[in-house]
Amino acid sequence: MKRDDLMIAGSGLDEVRGKSRVPALLDMALSISGLLLALFMLGHLIFVSSILLGEQAMYMVTKLFEGYFLFGRAYPWLVAMVVFAVICLFFVHAALALRKFPASYRQFRVMRVHAAVLGHADTRLWLVQVYTGFAMFFLGSAHLFGMLVDPDEIGPYASADRVWGGAWAVDLLLLLAVAAHLGIGLYRLAVKWGWLEGRDAAVSRKWLKRAGLAITLVFLSLGLLSLAAYMKIGYEHRERAGERYRPATTQPAPDAPGPRIS
Numbered sequence: 001m002k003r004d005d006l007m008i009a010g011s012g013l014d015e016v017r018g019k020s021r022v023p024a025l026l027d028m029a030l031s032i033s034g035l036l037l038a039l040f041m042l043g044h045l046i047f048v049s050s051i052l053l054g055e056q057a058m059y060m061v062t063k064l065f066e067g068y069f070l071f072g073r074a075y076p077w078l079v080a081m082v083v084f085a086v087i088c089l090f091f092v093h094a095a096l097a098l099r100k101f102p103a104s105y106r107q108f109r110v111m112r113v114h115a116a117v118l119g120h121a122d123t124r125l126w127l128v129q130v131y132t133g134f135a136m137f138f139l140g141s142a143h144l145f146g147m148l149v150d151p152d153e154i155g156p157y158a159s160a161d162r163v164w165g166g167a168w169a170v171d172l173l174l175l176l177a178v179a180a181h182l183g184i185g186l187y188r189l190a191v192k193w194g195w196l197e198g199r200d201a202a203v204s205r206k207w208l209k210r211a212g213l214a215i216t217l218v219f220l221s222l223g224l225l226s227l228a229a230y231m232k233i234g235y236e237h238r239e240r241a242g243e244r245y246r247p248a249t250t251q252p253a254p255d256a257p258g259p260r261i262s
């Protein structure tokens, strides 16, 4: 028996004629979509945490994404287009990952027993990806749908009013799930494709695990601080909920009625 056949013996795959490359290609697509989402989420964290620099800073970031500094006026539908692209990527990633999820409660139990018997940290991490991925599918969909239908409801007061008005619960759970999924996902990507393996894979794996944990903790800390900042502004603004932020500038606000500045 050839080495490759020996490795898959027992799975039944060694008896299959004409082995397909499709599973490997789908796996690569899963990794690429995951990496793109991870990069997006790191950018998203910087954008959302601009609130820590003040309301004016978050307002400027919002107007930047609405194309104000390029076109001289704000177009929230530009944000909706980005949201749509992210939704597509999000669903592609979820659909590719679903192939690997247990398809029944029986399979789920077998998987848990296997993980317990193996006692292997990376297998446990894979289980965490299954749980957090499942949670993110629902929580992320709710968040993305809100951003898609109301792209003009983003801003220091609009966001703070929403968070204070109840969105904090979804945001908090989503933040916990994303922080874990992101750090573990990047670690698993590096291990899977042999990035930064160096001479001793066991040593580099230890460092990669620490790097993944550091990413999770930084993401979580900055995310929690931002969420707290939105809550504080939302609380202080509760009597005037719905009123939009007006920038401290001598120029008319980009979304103010009347003539536009060029």
Ligand code: HEM
Pocket: 044, 048, 079, 082, 083, 086, 090, 136, 140, 143, 144, 147, 153, 154, 155, 158, 159, 160, 162, 163, 167, 171, 172, 174, 175, 176, 178, 222, 223, 224, 225, 226, 227, 230
């Ligand atoms: C282009 C797509 C997205 C846009 C425009 C967007 C925009 C925003 C904005 C403006 C906030 C501040 C709170 C609010 O206004 O409700 C926020 C918070 C948050 N978003 Fe997104 N988001 C997008 C995609 C995602 C995705 C894909 C995820 C994860 C699956 C995500 C996870 C979160 C979390 C966890 C928070 C709360 C974090 C915090 O406040 O520290 N977002 N997002």
